Amino acid sequence: MRDSAAMAEILCLNAGSSSLKFALYAEPGTDEPSLLASGKIENIGLEPHLIARDAKGDVLAERRWTKDGTITHETLLEDLLREIEASVGDDLIAVGHRIVHGGTDYSAPARVDAPLLAALEALCPLAPLHQPHNLAAVRAVSRLRPAVLQVACFDTGFHHGQPPIATRLALPRALGEEGMRRYGFHGISYEYIARQLRSIDPDTGGGRTIAAHLGNGASLCAMAGGRSIDTTMGFTALDGLVMGTRCGALDPGAVLYLFQQKGMTAREVEHLLYSESGLLGVSGISSDMRALLGSETPAAGEAIELFVWQIARQAGALASSLGGLDTFVFTAGIGENSPEIRARVAGRLGWLGVDLDADANLRGDAVISAPSSRVAVRVIPTDEERMIAIHTADLLREEPKA
Numbered sequence: 391m392r393d394s395a396a397m398a399e400i401l402c403l404n405a406g407s408s409s410l411k412f413a414l415y416a417e418p419g420t421d422e423p424s425l426l427a428s429g430k431i432e433n434i435g436l437e438p439h440l441i442a443r444d445a446k447g448d449v450l451a452e453r454r455w456t457k458d459g460t461i462t463h464e465t466l467l468e469d470l471l472r473e474i475e476a477s478v479g480d481d482l483i484a485v486g487h488r489i490v491h492g493g494t495d496y497s498a499p500a501r502v503d504a505p506l507l508a509a510l511e512a513l514c515p516l517a518p519l520h521q522p523h524n525l526a527a528v529r530a531v532s533r534l535r536p537a538v539l540q541v542a543c544f545d546t547g548f549h550h551g552q553p554p555i556a557t558r559l560a561l562p563r564a565l566g567e568e569g570m571r572r573y574g575f576h577g578i579s580y581e582y583i584a585r586q587l588r589s590i591d592p593d594t595g596g597g598r599t600i601a602a603h604l605g606n607g608a609s610l611c612a613m614a615g616g617r618s619i620d621t622t623m624g625f626t627a628l629d630g631l632v633m634g635t636r637c638g639a640l641d642p643g644a645v646l647y648l649f650q651q652k653g654m655t656a657r658e659v660e661h662l663l664y665s666e667s668g669l670l671g672v673s674g675i676s677s678d679m680r681a682l683l684g685s686e687t688p689a690a691g692e693a694i695e696l697f698v699w700q701i702a703r704q705a706g707a708l709a710s711s712l713g714g715l716d717t718f719v720f721t722a723g724i725g726e727n728s729p730e731i732r733a734r735v736a737g738r739l740g741w742l743g744v745d746l747d748a749d750a751n752l753r754g755d756a757v758i759s760a761p762s763s764r765v766a767v768r769v770i771p772t773d774e775e776r777m778i779a780i781h782t783a784d785l786l787r788e789e790p791k792a
Contacts, residue, residue, distance in 0.1 A: 399426070399481050400782050401474065402775040403467075404488040405527035406520065408434045410466060412442075413775035414474060417483065417786065423779040431466050438466055442473075463523070464530040471534060484539040485531050486782030488578060488774060490520035490627065492544030494569050499547075499781035502528055502540035510542070516573075516626050519664055539789065541782040548577030548584075549611075549618045556620045556711070572629075574621035576603045576611070579772040583719055584616035586770050596766075597716030600708050602701060603772065604731065605722035606634035606677060610701065612708035620711035622704050628663055631704060632697045634677035637667035639700070669693045679724050679731065698731065702738035715742050715765050720758075721772040732758065736767060 400423055404411040410431040415423035427450055429442035438455040451473060455461055474482060487502075491513040500506055507528060514521045531540055549557075557572045559565075580601055587596035595616035602610050608631040612620040622630030622639075632638045640663070648654045648662070670677040673693035675685055682690040709715045718739070719725075720732050729751045736746040743764030751758040759767035 398483045399474070400484045400486060400779050400786070401471075401482060402486045402488075402778040402782070403527050403531075404774060404778075405463065405523045408432070408436075410434065410463065410470070410527070411775065412470065413779065415776075415779040415783075417783050423776075423783050425776070428775065431470065434461075434463060434466060440466075440470070463526055464533070467527060467530045468534055471531075482535065482538060484541060484782050484786050485535075486541045486543055486778040487524060487528055488545065488778060489524045489528075489542045490545045490575060491517040491573070492542075492546045493573075494571070496542070496544055497547040497550035499541055499543045499785060501785060502532075502542050506542065517575075518660065520627065539782075539786060541778075541785050543578055543778045543781050545575045545577045546573045548581045549574030549621055552618055552620065559625065570625060572621075572624040574609075574611070574618065575623045575627045576607070576609050576621075577618070578774045578777050579603050579721065580611045580613065580618065580621075582773050582777045583721055583770055584613055585777070587613075587717070587719070588616055590768075594716070596719070598709075598712040598714050599717040599719060600705050600712070600715060601719040601721060602705070602725050602735070603722045604631075604701070604720065604725035604728075607636070608633045608638075608697075608701075608722075608724070610704055610708055612711050614712060620708050622708070632672070632693075632700050633668045634679075635665050635668045635670045637663050637671070639704075669697060672696055679728060683728070683730060694731075694734075698734045698738065701735050705735075705739060706742070709742055715744075717766045717768065718744060719768045719770050721770050726754075726769060726771050729754065732769070739765075 398417040400415045400417050402413045413428040414426045416426055417423050425445045427442050427444055429440065431438050431440045433439050437457050438461060440453040441449065442451040444450050489510060493513050495509065507525065510525055528540055531538065559570055559572060561570055583601045584595065587599065599613045600610055601613060607627060609621060609623045611618055628636050630638050645659060648659050668677060669679065669682060673682055673690045675687065675690055676682060682694050724731055732751055733746060736744050744767060745760040745763035746767060747758055747760040754769060757766065757768055759765060
């Protein structure tokens with residue numbers, strides 16, 4: 391991947407069902423980690439494709455695997471580790487992981503050990519699309535590089551300081567005491583956005599802010615002074631906005647109907663709500679917003695409109711939680727790269743004081759609100775891997791010296 395003098399390295403992993411995102415950082419020991427390389431292995435389970443780029447964006451390595459039943463997440467991770475170690479020697483000292491669910495007990499980044507891993511395994515039913523794959527990467531690193539420090543960073547952690555009323559579900563209190571509550575997700579992304587806003591505006595951190603993490607998974611977060619106050623995802627990452635293949639907010643009676651009237655099993659309903667709904671289900675075409683924007687079919691148009699309508703509708707609710715709105719941030723794949731979706735969302739938020747500068751929006755400027763807008767509208771690229779690297783470095787520096 392690159393030539394390098396010996397230096398300590400941190401690898402950050404974000405493992406999904408069909409992809410593995412990674413970023414490699416130099417750990418200087420004092421300052422923030424600096425990016426050396428990043429990339430992604432896509433199409434896991436079909437014909438995996440690896441591409442890695444340096445900090446400037448130049449391609450460092452690219453590799454394709456033919457479809458082979460023996461290729462697993464672990465074998466791909468082993469190939470990735472070998473690729474890294476071939477260029478930097480034996481200087482990998484820590485691996486930081488995105489872990490979607492930390493439950494009620496884990497909010498701060500934590501050193502991975504056997505008790506923590508067991509506790510996180512028990513949370514897999516609350517995040518079945520993500521948690522099993524996150525933890526599979528942890529176990530694989532444990533087997534492949536047992537001496538390397540591993541750090542778990544929790545997507546739920548950023549939301550742990552929310553007011554209790556924002557986390558309460560209107561279910562019997564005994565269930566709440568067992569952990570049935572609203573958790574919120576995409577917290578590592580929102581933590582990074584909050585950090586960027588504090589850098590931009592040290593006095594207020596953006597004030598009353600709604601951040602819109604719009605990708606294949608999508609959610610909104612209401613932040614006051616950089617702290618999470620409310621969010622659209624709840625007990626699971628199935629709640630809230632319409633997503634690529636997830637339904638978002640749904641009347642529980644609809645789920646009962648699927649059981650009682652359609653005769654579906656729990657596993658069938660889970661698959662329907664997580665993997666066959668959202669943009670894919672409504673359009674009947676694709677979960678990819680780019681494909682839908684390029685389609686002229688009425689169903690694709692309706693899927694896009696439902697996506698936008700739900701964002702605006704739930705943004706209104708979050709503005710109520712905040713008592714007003716000073717800043718609106720677009721981030722993640724759709725938020726960062728789709729001027730059309732940004733314009734359509736902003737068009738529905740005019741009553742809150744949002745007024746978009748059409749040219750700035752088309753250019754993808756950092757600030758896309760018009761001078762007349764009462765709300766600052768920003769586009770801030772998220773960087774979950776950098777946030778994981780920062781937390782991993784912090785824990786690494788707390789480790790006793792050999």
